[in-house]
Amino acid sequence: MPSLSLRNLGVVAHTPLFQNLNLVIGEGDRLGLVAANGAGKSTLLKCLAGHMEPTEGDIVGSRGLRVALVEQDVPVHLLDLSLHDMLLTALPTDERVTQEWRVDMVLDEFETPAELRTLPMRALSGGWQRLALIARAWITQPDMLLLDEPTNHLDLEKLFKLESWINMAGYTAPIVVASHDRDFLDACTSKTLFLRPEESIAFAHPYRRARDLLEAHDAAAQAQRDRTLREVKRLRESAAVLRNVGINSGSDAAHVKSAQIKRRAEALEQNARNVHRERTGEIRLGNRGTHARVLVALENVTVEAPDGRRLFAIPKLEVAQGDRIVVLGRNGVGKSQAVRLLHRAMIEPDGLPGIRVSPSLALGYVDQDMQQLPGKATAHDFILSRFRLGDQRSRAVLAEAGFSIERQGLPIAKLSPGQKARLGLLALRLSEPNFYLMDEPTNHVDIPGREQLEDEILDAQATCIVVSHDRSFVKAIGTRFLLIDKGRLREIDGPEAFYESVIG
Structure with missing residues (x-):
């Protein structure tokens, strides 16, 4: 039975993308991977595929596990190959003559028009390039398939085709999908992992149901944090009262008790977890207004x-x-x-x-x-020259939109x-x-x-x-x-x- 076990997995890139991630991906799983842009989805997929090493923790796969990762863009060295030949090169060299039928079988599965099969990859639409990359991974008969933003550039017809293919009866190999398409996640996944820097959370439900549960989880965590901070405040007030008593009465016992309560307050405050907040930057639209109907x-x-x-x-x-x-x-x-x-x-x-x-x-x-x-142009120069906001204001609005100083340059x-x-x-x-x-x-x-x-x-x-x-x-x-x-x-x-x- 194919499976991957993640044990205390973490990746740090300047700051943690994710840490202490524990998860088992097994037969029949359809896992949706959800996070903001730049929050580590592609990085995690590369770790699962063995293309990069995590900063900490382990990934343990079942013996002989074959994992295929479908990234977002066609590699440059494949762009001049025909769609048919691009799939054929995914097979081992010594199997290409005897196993060429598998290429046509997979192209048939994706209902690929005959006239597209001989076109070079660079001549195909973005949508067909995406489906071709998925077909290329699938032809290798992987035990686990990882899809990074598979719906980008797909028109509705191809999107529904992909949904149908993922959900086809009898296919039990695990699939992990990183996507921002809410309907696609609901249609194609049965589990959801919300990837976070502090604590990633998984639910055995598709996206929208999982999101409701996540919001309840975060609300409970926020309520617990509020209760803890109220207790911290109460303990500090008690410690201050006892300290004053000790000063005024010369009581060593009051001083000792005050110090004990203060240490307890500090320990509680240190353990009070911050509740996760998405920091994706703001998208705000203006409206200049008009009197025209x-x-x-x-x-x-x-x-x-x-x-x-x-x-x-x-x-x-x-x-x-x-x-x-x-x-x-x-x-x-x-x-x-x-x-x-x-x-x-x-x-x-x-x-x-x-x-x-x-x-x-x-x-x-x-x-x-x-x-x-x-x-x-850099992002900073573009905003500065186009809208003439001045250097400081340009940097501020870019920061509000989620651009760090490094990315602005x-x-x-x-x-x-x-x-x-x-x-x-x-x-x-x-x-x-x-x-x-x-x-x-x-x-x-x-x-x-x-x-x-x-x-x-x-x-x-x-x-x-x-x-x-x-x-x-x-x-x-x-x-x-x-x-x-x-x-x-x-x-x-x-x-x-x-x-x-x-x-x-």
């Missing part, structure tokens, strides 16, 4: 692919102040192209035919790959995807728009960050057009839903029917 109006607009192919038509659409519009559609129908077209219409002086933009519109734009960020290109996403959202806030145009804004953003963004959109009463595959995010913010289907854009009551059509 309609901010954008479209009539008889055609959305085209970069090569000029017609994708779909928009007969008529008005975006009124307060509308939070979610654009839905299968992969390739033109959602991102529509966002880019609107972006062009809003930034070009003369606009575009068929698209009328209110003169009072102040745009806030987020590209799903954060390509609007200058890769060579790194070139943006060297930041993690999650850090780039936070920087992009910080720039969005500082621009104080009254209209948000966002293409997959939650890509690489951790769960606390996603929920904070949801709250900020609602609190700011933001007007926005959003493309997102995050079902929880869509449900939280959407007031209107537009579906691109059969070459047309039409309004629907909600996203549920579309989701069911994709699953079917």
Whole structure:
């Protein structure tokens, strides 16, 4: 029976990422790994895979255990191989001729179109690259599979395909999944580990039920800490009274008793545990405001692919102040192209035919790959030059968004995807728009960050057009839903029917 035992495991990187972690991962386990960006999820997965050594503790695997880790990006040396050959190279050299059938079997499991199997990896979409990496790991028949952010870049169709594959009947090898997608975690996991610097906590439940239990645990821990600190205060007051008695009466016994009570208070205070608080940085949106009722109006607009192919038509659409519009559609129908077209219409002086933009519109734009960020500039220089806040204020707002002084000085290109996403959202806030145009804004953003963004959109009463595959995010913010289907854009009551059509 394949298993991994973690005994007092810890990793320190300047400060502890996690410590004293004890856990057994065994047959049939579907473990969701949850933590903020930069809190150690990828590090723990690398330790489990044997790719790096922990700072302390042990990882003990069952004899002959084969662990496969699927990281977030395709290795450079595989990018020029075809999808088929990339999977084939995962097999031992002496088995590639006789076992090539396994490549086709795994590609069939993932329902891979024939025309994609001969394309080089670099020509595939981000979603297919992710599925290809999972298939490459799976073809080696591992005893345990580790997935690092497997849903990034997946459209809904591929996301549902991955959920179905993980949950397929008869598959009992353990899977550990690090993800920020709340619905995916609920659909694919049966256990949840909340990774924390002081005390990591596991529950034998999927994410949302586990989170309720975690909140109850933290509330009980906070109540215990409050009781302990009240007792510390009472003991110190008693010690002070006895000390005064000893001074005034010359009683040695009072002095001794006062010292004993003081030591007890110090011991209690030292053992009173701080309750964990997520420190992910703030995402706050501004709203410049406008008196215009309609901010954008479209009539008889055609959305085209970069090569000029017609994708779909928009007969008529008005975006009124307060509308939070979610654009839905299968992969390739033109959602991102529509966002880019609107972006062009809003930034070009003369606009575009068929698209009328209110003169009072102040745009806030987020590209799903954060390509609007200058890769060579540092985070500090970008904020300082773009918004002219002054050096001290620029550093302060970056710190509020979760950027340490060291990270503020790194070139943006060297930041993690999650850090780039936070920087992009910080720039969005500082621009104080009254209209948000966002293409997959939650890509690489951790769960606390996603929920904070949801709250900020609602609190700011933001007007926005959003493309997102995050079902929880869509449900939280959407007031209107537009579906691109059969070459047309039409309004629907909600996203549920579309989701069911994709699953079917």
